[in-house]
Amino acid sequence: MRESKRDESPTAANDTLTVVHSAAELVVGPDDDTGLVVSEDAAFAAVDGRVAAVGPTEEVLADYPLDDAETTIDATGKTVLPGFVDPHTHALFAGDRSDEFVAKLQGATYEEILADGGGILRTVDAVREASDGELVANLTTHLDEMLAHGTTTVEVKTGYGLDTETELRMLDAIDRAGENHPVDVVPTFMGAHAVPRGMDTDDYVEEVVTEQLPAVAEQDIAEFCDVFCERGVFDADQSRRILEAGREFGLTPKIHADEFAAIGGTDVAATVGAASADHLLHTDDEGRETLVEAGVTPVVLPGTAFGLGAAYADARAFLDAGHEVALATDFNPNCFARSMGFVATLASVGMRMTPHEAIRGITSAAASALGRADGTGTLRPGSPADAVVLDAPNATHLAYRFDTNPVSTVLKSGVVVDA
Ligand SMILES: N=CN[C@@H](CCC(=O)O)C(=O)O
């Protein structure tokens, strides 16, 4: 049965109509479990950037004829999915850390590199030295690549400034790159990403709370506040203090929790009402229950585990209990992954998520991790008409194919933005 918001109404003369039709499969959105509603020989019509109708091609075209459309896409033999939502990236950076990739292959650990003043702190040096123009250009290059791989909404964190001036410059660069790009960019302030070299952690927490956060609130660009709650970085009390202060300034909390050790990040996420808790490589049953009971969306990052050669997060434990799991690239100099399709492959092979669970993880569940309740991540009537056409006969191919990019066309708000 066709789902329509405006059953009786053809488009008015000045409406902008886009019709994508004859798809072998079209992913409408999540079902009542952890799978997907998929329609066959399907179409959707978008009016003025929002989905107006979705269902069997014949029925959609009866109300929204191709002749009336400004844009038509024949998806015969192809698959249509909601645009991908990447809810965790550190996509704004400068410099190169490929040598650390080699060092890790030779046995150095992520934590040792950071404790020695490398890792995040090297990227901080490079970002402080980069011009504003370079920062915007770097992010724009990555947004282009993400868009080509089907991402239409992406969260981008600061956290390579670690001082007020550079954190604000990062937010400004995120804002400017997003303004001029079809991808929706969601800015997160993460002054508490690491402790600057030579600084006492409590003193730095004080600076984040009393100097950085007020300045960030004044600038009024950031939507979320995030903290790296981790052994050797910020402990649970410090993380809670920062996230509570962020909330006072109107920033919704997020947290990096249990990546290398479970030090209480899931409890912090629950008590501060975080939108998401991310990584979760060392989360146990109790931690999972804490998150689920508090309504915190778990975000797992299989690219990070893959790149570190670490054990994957236990996504199945959430899913088997009937809960959402969102997926993200965690794109950063330690995890050079911009493709959500590749993330879906890793989620399937590494964490035994079905390809449909993985697609839900990169669409509707990822939208929940960003607090988006406007239908983002679905193709239901009323949703933003953000869509991906895969040059493949069914949705499983997104995870199944990992050699080349299967995305052939991307639409943002009903407009073709990559083809
Ligand atoms: N683990 C903390 N932050 C990032 C890595 C950032 C970096 O190494 O530059 C992450 O989420 O994986």
Ligand SMILES: [Zn+2]
């Ligand atoms: Zn991260």
